[in-house]
Amino acid sequence: MADTARRTDDLLAGLPVPGARSPGQGERAAGAKNTARAARSRFMAAHGEEVYDRLTDGRTRHLRLRELVDAAAREFPGLVPDAAQLAQESARPQADKDGREIDQGIFFSRLLGSPLAGPHLMDAMLRPTDRALRLLPDFRRTGFADLGSVTLERRGSAAHLTMCRPDCLNAEDNEQVEAMETAVDLALLDPAVHVGLLRGGEMTHPRYRGRRVFSAGINLKSLHAGRISLVDFLLRRELGYIAKLMRGVLVDHETSWQSRTIEKPWVAAVDTFAIGGGMQLLMVFDRVIAGSDAYLSLPAAQEGIVPGAGNFRLGRLAGGRISRQVVLWGRRLWASEPDARLLIDEVVDPAAVGAAADAALERLDSPAVVTNRRVLNLAEEPPEAFRAYLAEFSLQQALRLYSEDVIGKVGRFSAGCAAPPA
Incomplete structure (x- = not known):
């Protein structure tokens, strides 16, 4: 997984931002990202609970979403975007991002779908904020x-x-x-x-x-x-x-x-x-x-x-x-x-x-x-029904954020904080 992610990152680093890519460059980028995401999905399907136990010290620590994904970036290179990659993405408009949050969607979808990691993560999020x-x-x-x-x-x-x-x-x-x-x-x-x-x-x-x-x-x-x-x-x-x-x-x-x-x-x-x-x-x-x-x-x-x-x-x-x-x-x-x-x-x-x-x-x-x-x-x-929904939602919402139709629509809707139609 890490090697596939590294090759994908090297390819993306040599290309213009998504909005400026030629059709051929866009196809190469999409193919590489799809390969890397398939590898991440397989890894999480096989090892998601082990990943969660390592990050939470055997479910003795309650990490919130941001803490958990940041720890995963450090402990498992290539699994989710790291701080530098997120900083680069955050500086861009939605249309010029490579959709690295989709990798976070894969990560959370697998964790929330786990009968061991999912309830523990939901409990972590019910705790009061600092x-x-x-x-x-x-x-x-x-x-x-x-x-x-x-x-x-x-x-x-x-x-x-x-x-x-x-x-x-x-x-x-x-x-x-x-x-x-x-x-x-x-x-x-x-x-x-x-x-x-x-x-x-x-x-x-x-x-x-x-x-x-x-x-x-x-x-x-x-x-x-x-x-x-x-x-x-x-x-x-x-x-x-x-x-x-x-x-x-x-x-x-x-x-x-x-x-x-x-x-x-x-x-x-x-x-x-x-x-x-x-x-x-x-x-x-x-x-x-x-x-x-x-x-x-x-x-x-x-x-x-x-x-x-x-x-x-x-x-x-x-x-x-x-x-x-x-x-x-x-x-x-x-x-x-x-x-x-x-x-x-x-x-x-x-x-x-x-x-x-x-x-x-x-x-x-x-x-x-x-x-x-x-x-x-x-x-x-029932909490278990809600957890099952969120496991699917995590991935599907991440994919929607970076779909062409959404990017086109928000571009038209966002001239300002426009009022809804009367």
């Missing part, structure tokens, strides 16, 4: 944390998590995923918090100035510029803060013998729209409230990428036909139409969203709610 642990004492004292693209405020026993990227309609990028996971950790770790709320803040975008917006999904401008990471965005998002919203944070606590994680109920308040990743988020919340003028959409086919775990959850919530209409056909679900009630619990006048959210927080503030949501989630989404 940043959250550093900020926790101050948050417990002040009840407030400004994380840049996200703010967290404790009001009574409720944590109000507000997404505040007003220029981009709360479109997510690597930095926002980091901030979201930190905020979710803080809310879960603070014993004074019993329940959480997620809502979008007021926008400065010309079309929506002064209005609250939930989320416009992935930041396509960042994707076009090559700043959306497979590891730090697409995989971390699913295994990090979204998994914690559903399963809780894994940390030693007084009643660890009762439950491995600290879990809390969560409410989502949707203003204006929840697009793409915003709609995906709603599928793990215990109660979803929306303004009557809001809509949901999951434009995966239009963008060309896989909508996270949306494909895994949407069919269970809304049924197979609606799933296909939304994901494959681009159907919008308006909060006011009957089918939207499969994803939204309560539709209110737009001016009443805040009051309805406060009432929901008060009602969900109960120990019995925590216990019941835990067993509901276990019955509805």
Whole structure:
């Protein structure tokens, strides 16, 4: 494997960037990369669990995604891109990258597919981040944390998590995923918090100035510029803060013998729209409230990428036909139409969203709610089923990131943080 990878690297080093290659150069590069990826896939199929045990000292260390792939680059040359290769790729727009993240997709797909390595890796990602642990004492004292693209405020026993990227309609990028996971950790770790709320803040975008917006999904401008990471965005998002919203944070606590994680109920308040990743988020919340003028959409086919775990959850919530209409056909679900009630619990006048959210927080503030949501989630989404989905998602999403149709589409969509069509 290492020799094949080295020959491929030597070939690529002598060629122009992908966007400037001739058809013949492109074919030679593609052939070499395909050969190297086949070798990596065979190696991981045969030795993936041994690789994981070596990197984690026999599963005694809990390495997060980034730590794990960085360690693999050092310990197993040629298996995944090293720091220098990643730095070179990160400086390029998406169209001029050689897709080295696909090698990371192969790596994580095999690990998540393993019944030994996969659950251990998922547990590692449920642990609190170092940043959250550093900020926790101050948050417990002040009840407030400004994380840049996200703010967290404790009001009574409720944590109000507000997404505040007003220029981009709360479109997510690597930095926002980091901030979201930190905020979710803080809310879960603070014993004074019993329940959480997620809502979008007021926008400065010309079309929506002064209005609250939930989320416009992935930041396509960042994707076009090559700043959306497979590891730090697409995989971390699913295994990090979204998994914690559903399963809780894994940390030693007084009643660890009762439950491995600290879990809390969560409410989502949707203003204006929840697009793409915003709609995906709603599928793990215990109660979803929306303004009557809001809509949901999951434009995966239009963008060309896989909508996270949306494909895994949407069919269970809304049924197979609606799933296909939304994901494959681009159907919008308006909060006011009957089918939207499969994803939204309560539709209110737009001016009443805040009051309805406060009432929901008060009602969900109960120990019995925590216990019941835990067993509901276990019955509805067994961890092993989620792990199997993510094993396939890791590779397929990596391939989609570097497909010609996606690169062409994000180039057209990314003139700025464009507003969704009216």
